[in-house]
Amino acid sequence: MLRAHLIMNPEARGVTPSLQHLMATALEARFKLGVTETHARDAGVEVARDAVDSGAELLIAFGGDGLVNEVVNGMAGSDATLAIIPGGTMNVFARNLGVPTNPTEAADHILRIAGDTEPRRMSLGLANDRYFTFACGCGFDAEAAARVESHRSAKRRYGEPYFYAAALATFAASYALKKPFLTCEGEFGTEEVVLAVGLVGDAYAYLAGRPLRLSPNGPPDGGLGLFMVRRLSFVHLPRYAFGAVTGRFGPGAVSLADLDEYIVSGDEAVAYHVDGETLEPASKVHVRPAPHSLSVLV
Structure with a gap:
């Protein structure tokens, strides 16, 4: 047995x-x-x-x-x-x-x-010393996740819509006029951004059963993807909303695939999450493909 x-x-x-x-x-x-x-x-x-x-x-x-x-x-x-x-x-x-x-x-x-x-082998990501199964977010993404976790009763009561309400509240409170405050470095060079999301899975989230993808080219094929936004503003909200459905966010966003690693740092400790779980802010977040794959029964 x-x-x-x-x-x-x-x-x-x-x-x-x-x-x-x-x-x-x-x-x-x-x-x-x-x-x-x-x-x-x-x-x-x-x-x-x-x-x-x-x-x-x-x-x-x-x-x-x-x-x-x-x-x-x-x-x-x-x-x-x-x-x-x-x-x-x-x-x-x-x-x-x-x-x-x-x-x-x-x-x-x-x-x-x-x-x-036979179980399926799935790729994992690693953010500092923490594994993730689909996404690791730094900056805006992590602060929105922290807002959700700080209101667990609302999360439990309202479910999926509360995640998006929390994201809008975070944007309105802190990011509508915020300049880039994170530095993201890797084989692609250096980018100054407000949001950096590492991806090893297909969808980043779901809305009314529809997958939301951060790459127009589909999921990373066993590798590490990276989605960055250089700046958020009210005038760009319609574009970002459209991009969340289509995966095409326009010139203010950068989507990369098949990376070996990247590092996110900032003037202050970097807020980040793995799979929606917020972690203690760190001076640097080193994101790379994990050395181990995961056996999953599906």
Whole structure:
């Protein structure tokens, strides 16, 4: 019997006590199952690491992108495989993989294919010492993510629209007239920007089920992409809104692919996030492809 560990975030928007019980009951009939709830930031990292050290072959994350990121950071470099039951607000990585967004359907899918389907190998990114599964954002992007995290009750109540409301509020409060304050350096030279997003996944976010991509050329093919905006202003908002749907943002934005690395720095510590999870600001953020790929059951 396959050894698995179910890691659940009870604070996630789509994780209810009844669903937690249902998931655990269904999965323990198929696997030799351990079950853990997380109740603190980054708790999933240690839970995942301990589960792998105890012999778990399959780690099942029931929560949002934040929990998935924590689990990935605990298991990266191991032989274990990740499976996802989406329970968050955006569930970007799960959607990028084509995982059913309904938790019950996702669990049924895991039960059907575990042990019979070869897992997919997925590229990861690395920002300083933190892995990410689809995006690492610096500057405006990170400050908007921090606003969302500081209003968890609104995030849970209003869901996906609150992410975009938080982005608009951040823009209006701090960025409407802000000059470039980040320096982004790499093989492409040096750019002065207000936003830098590293990409290893297909979509950066979703709006009403539609993927939002930051590159007109599609997702990075196993490499590292970079999207930069030199300046934000009210007059450019329609262009940025159109670009979020089409991937074409105009001359104020730069989109690059197949990078080896880049470094973001600033006059002050740089605010950044991985997969929507804000981290402690750093003097520099070194972004590069991770040395390990991730085994994912899809």
